[in-house]
Amino acid sequence: xxxxxxxxxFTLCIVNFAHSQKxxxxxxxxxxxxxxxDYGEFIYHKVEAFAWSYLKENPxxxxxxxxxxxxxxxxxxxxxxxxxxxxxxxxxAFQVPAEKIFFARWSKCESRSEQYWFVPGNDxxxxxxxxxxxxxxxxxxxxxxxxxxxxxxxxxxxAKNLKEFIAELKNNPKAExxxxxxxxxxxxxxxxxxRQLRIEKIDKNRFxxxxxxxxxxxxxxxxxxxxxx
Numbered sequence: 201x202x203x204x205x206x207x208x209x210f211t212l213c214i215v216n217f218a219h220s221q222k223x224x225x226x227x228x229x230x231x232x233x234x235x236x237x238d239y240g241e242f243i244y245h246k247v248e249a250f251a252w253s254y255l256k257e258n259p260x261x262x263x264x265x266x267x268x269x270x271x272x273x274x275x276x277x278x279x280x281x282x283x284x285x286x287x288x289x290x291x292x293a294f295q296v297p298a299e300k301i302f303f304a305r306w307s308k309c310e311s312r313s314e315q316y317w318f319v320p321g322n323d324x325x326x327x328x329x330x331x332x333x334x335x336x337x338x339x340x341x342x343x344x345x346x347x348x349x350x351x352x353x354x355x356x357x358x359a360k361n362l363k364e365f366i367a368e369l370k371n372n373p374k375a376e377x378x379x380x381x382x383x384x385x386x387x388x389x390x391x392x393x394x395r396q397l398r399i400e401k402i403d404k405n406r407f408x409x410x411x412x413x414x415x416x417x418x419x420x421x422x423x424x425x426x427x428x429x
Contacts (some may be wrong), residue, residue, distance in 0.1 A: 223258050223320040232282040234414070235314040239282040243290050246316040251294035260321025263291070264302045264330070268309035273329050274425040276305045277338060278378040280416050282314045285338040285425075299331040331427060341365050341422040349418035358419045362393055365422040366400050369407065375424045377407030382417035389419045 230246050232239055243265075250263045259342040265287045269276035277285050284303070289299045304327040309315060317325050341361035369377050379393055390409070397407065412421075 212394070220344045220386055223254065223261060223318060223323075225323055226317050226319045226325050227254075227315055231310070232284075232314045232316075232385055233310070234281045236282070240286065242282070243284075243316070244386040247287070247290040247294055247296065250318060251291070251296050254318045255296065258318075258320055262300045262302055262319050263296070264304050264317045264327075265315060265333075266304040266306055266309070266315045266323060266325065266327060268305040268307075268311055268313045268315070271304055271305075273303065273305050273331060273336075274376045274427055275301070275378075275408075275410070277336070277421050277425055278376075279382065279410055279412055280314065281312050281412065284314050285336070285340075285353065288336070291333070298334040299332065302330055303333055303336060304330040305334055335428045337426045337428075339364075339424045341424075342417065343419040346418075352417070358389065361419075361422055362396055365424060366396060366402060368424040369402050370400070372424070372426055374428060375406075375426045377402075378423040378425065379407060379409045380421040380423060381409065381411040381413060382415055382421060383413050384416045384418055385420055386418060388395055393420055393422070 229249065230242065232242050236242060247263070250261075255261055255263075257362050265284045267273075267276040267280060267284055269279065271279065287303070288298070288301055292298075304325065306325075306327045308326070319325060341364060343349075343354060343357045343361060344358075348354065367376065379390065381390070
């Protein structure tokens with residue numbers, strides 16, 4: 201028992217030392233892959249480590265969520281199986297300065313995975329595209345879970361989402377719209393969304409349909425992604 205306790209203590213000391221020293225090069229602190237249970241908890245703990253340890257010892261460092269995708273950044277974010285677009289919200293909760301948080305995209309890493317990196321101020325990681333997170337805004341419109349998805353409440357929820365989605369595309373010329381298929385989505389609701397977009401004269405180049413299919417959703421998920429210069 202004494203030997204086991206000593207080993208545990210020694211291991212803990214090594215971990216604490218590694219977390220308290222200044223970074224010499226980028227460190228991959230975690231990779232989220234399709235099929236992991238809780239993406240929110242995964243991101244939370246990575247940001248927690250950055251805010252409470254690495255950033256204090258490396259004030260010029262940044263944290264990067266690198267999405268493994270051959271698509272452009274807006275599509276990569278909308279397609280994210282690990283919902284990487286919630287990353288900045290966690291950073292804000294830990295009071296991490298906005299200029300320390302970045303999204304990157306790279307086409308040469310494992311498909312449908314997302315990597316979280318700690319990067320020293322004078323170093324960088326490989327990427328095809330990188331953007332500071334506070335230049336990215338993602339508005340997600342998802343109908344809540346209803347025991348009866350055909351209930352008036354669920355239908356009203358979808359109608360409200362669709363109205364807000366169209367308003368976002370109308371009022372924000374930089375917004376890119378996404379209509380996302382998930383498991384169990386009914387095609388008639390997709391057709392209804394497309395019909396309303398035609399009625400409102402939204403250019404077909406302003407939105408696209410994606411098939412993510414990562415969880416059940418009776419109605420299509422709607423998302424507007426804006427990336428500013």
